[in-house]
Amino acid sequence: MANKGVFNLLGSIRFLPYFLTQAFGAFNDNLFKQGILLLFAYKLSEEESATLVNVAAGLFILPFFLFSPLAGQLADKFEKGKLIRIIKLVEIALMSLAAFAFITESKALLLFLLFMMGVQSAAFGPVKYSILPQHLKHEELLAGNALVEMGTFLAILFGTILAGVLFSHQGGVNLIAGGIIVCAIIGYVASRSIPQADSVNPQLRINWNPVTETMGTVRDVKDNRAVFLSVMAISWFWFLGASYLTQFNIFTKEYLLGNPAVATGLLTLFSIGVAAGSLLCSKLSDGKVELGLVPIGSLGLTLFGAHLYFATPSVHVVELRTFGEFLADPSGYGVLLDLLCIGLFGGFYIVPLYALIQERSEEKKRAQVIALNNVMNAIFMVFSAAFAIVFLTFIGLSIPEYFLVLAIMNAVVAVYIFKQVPEFALRFCIWLLGHTMYRVTHRGLHNIPEEGAVVLVCNHVSYVDAMLIGGAVRRPVRFVMDKGIYEMPGLHWFFKLARTIPITSEKRDPDTYHRAFEAISEALENGEVICIFPEGRLTKTGDIDAFRKGIELIVQRNPVPVTPMALRGLWGSFFSHKDGMALAKLPRRFWSKVELVADASWEPEKIRSDALEEKVKALRGEWA
Template structure:
């Protein structure tokens, strides 16, 4: 199916389309089933494991978590190859048939209370999920347009964690019921059949590498698959960031049952409540991503997410002092104890900031990876996710089972570790920190309204021209456009503290007059020409300096020189409402007085592209003036 043939939909509008809704419900029901099964099993282990095995429940729970993720490490390379080689809707239907068979066996194991069989089936469930993962994330960009990618991933993220919430509640409630094993068996079988029925509505997603020769050697193919992810450095570091998120997620989700029983002194109902709060948080955070990112892949949300994960992870360590109780508390008794609401709020906020963190990274990997090997990159992501979750399990066994540090200290170590990992990633790929600074600027000091930005081509070379009002005009444009832009910046502004970091990270091109510095002048034109030959997007401010009266100055003829050398379309832009802000020169030098304006409404408008043979400085100035109108 050709995604460009469709009008772009919002994240909720996608639920009315055949190219997304059947897939959404298929993955939703699959995640629901996984969590009914897993939560029921974990609660059985936490509260009844002692009568089946002569092992501490901390060790059993971490072993169960490791058993579920082991297949991701073993089979992800093969799963990625298969997903790239074959048509994806057919693969999904076959994987759902596997789920039906596994859940049929699970029904018998629940009915006969066979914990050993449930452990084996947990491994098989992990294997089924391993083969579904690469198909799940590589089919999204085949059916959705670039403008729908964040919304689609947000809906999948929200759906996954809502299904975790509902599955967690269902599994936790059913395992405590009389004849709970029978109810659990009937539920997982029914849901597996419903997921298969939903999968039959998924449109065809053609093979992207039909001539690929499969290699089933797990060791050599695993290393080769990771190599696909390493082709693009920023993609590989994003994969590592995603894997770290799953390390954090596994650390919290795996320990919550024993955290509830040992530290919070709560019963099985409190376990369900805590897992629910965490899942609700991630669902809300995922849905907020489309709104906060302006329907584009916004890496600026990733540092924001990591900051929140650490702050509220540390607060979770500080939040609760267990009361002296002899029996485990119900939900109502727990909520009445001091610190309980703080624990719940921490878990919700950890989830929300986790959504901010993971959705943009998933969308970024899908967007920046070539379609021909996208599923294998996602498979590499799953391999590394599994490795990090195994490390989380090993750390849990070591710190809790061997060193007996206690779960609150374990959560503290994880939150502090997140600070170190984030600092490393953002130092190696400063684009994340740069996008965060831009996002903060455009969502605190200003409220930016966009109009006509679809006029900017999605690919290929083009030049953007805009009026020049403030020192942060480039940041406003960069924060609004989906594509990376290389800005041509007046050299003294390029050298300004803080802005220099942003401009260097964004590969801006400094320029000055030929009289002032001919070397910088000529080098700038060479860099502009090379960037356009490479298919990049260039933005410049033809006025050459900030306006001192809010009006648009004469456009200099340098734009004509650029287009004569590289005849590409020129898209006029106009910034509106920036005059009088802190960074403008109204009433004197910029950034020397408080303007009194905060969270101001400003606009960015794009006009129709001007073809190369019609480009003149005067014509472009008139186009920008018309777009701006009377609002300076």
């Protein structure tokens, strides 16, 4: 997928109709909401407008608390394509009533319909994300999420902007009224081409109580710590996003001395940043859910969020500036860069998290987990408003100071999450190694079973073999390695983080030897992927040493498939023993090409260590 390009999905009937449906839905939501806010702002008194704007915000978010749990259950119980079409038909009916409400300027009806559009959005959310794993291949999942996030943020931006453009024209309210009906119809027409996505849990009994359903899902998800903390991390992102976007207009007016066009320009830059970050995330992930980009995204959010405080210029003008006047002043370029990069790294941060939830949630409860994510997002967005009131009103921080506080909080949240789920930090280290010192390519990794226990066997060339294999293989891998390497200063923390299993000869340390085989057996019984280096030590000559009998003992106890693999191109690297001890010489190779090759899996009854040795030698060939 990475080689073909992320946009190839837009040419697929499995994805394009869905993409258009969700994009026009997000566009229409924001055209409608912004139309209401403009109508209230310009047609009502200042006091009445302020009250109704806050009421409108609450009415739109309330359905996510009330109806997301039910929506998640419906998405798991029924065929998703038909469910989407029903939701889009409801949108047409609601937008037809909304057009009438705009034309008659009925405040009560508009507020009621805003609540109902919130219900419609809450219903669409779980099916929007849970359908992706059913229509996309594993290697397409992250690219699909990247396109969805890109489309969603750009649709939000363009819907908001178009509402302002239409409203400024003569008869603008009527134009908005017509626009929301047209968008709803286009969304429904697109949804008719979405392929069938069968029910994953037709026997599910619906729980109509949103509180007990939400708490039950929380209990279920907590067992899968990576998924649960990913939900929390996504919700934190929406806390940050809501905090920035809520303060945009005031920040622009009071600190940048810009008119509404400047605020729109900054919002555009932020949205383009998220879209670009989402696409770049897919490009850098090489077709797999690359969790190593999440810490990079979090670091970027912290650094550029903090820099926004220092980049805010001291401007002294009498009148608010136009966007052209703002661009003519170099003192504002730091703000432009920060907002673009906050969006960019936000895309790095959020896309892999959404893909992880879809990939690792139990299939029968996937939509319910996504519904829980939507509930938590709504809660965190409400908290962001309360948090802003406390810090900006009661404590008296300036908005730039508030942005600095958010950046510091993001760093604390990131450290907590990465400590609780070491896989994020682990994948970050692997990704960094694979994109600095080495260019890792691979062939034949489709031979590794997508689920169930399997043992990988590979030649042992360097101290970073495990990192390079772990970065290339889609499934999480547990490595078995010599205790001496496992306990090496500087690398021990990494191997421990990766749940590596140390081993040594039975004669040297019988306790470690037997504990290793017990741990291997337990992991295989749990359906995990185990990787061993049957040579038992790093090669000192570049040749593949004789394979020991440990692999035969493993499959005798746990008869599972064995996939032979070979690393090519690592001999001579800083981490190998060529030309002296590894790690004891200066690095001479950067961005050098390394290849990992895998062959078809062997059935357990065929496993012999000498035969596997010959196969791995053949896979490696002459390129050591």
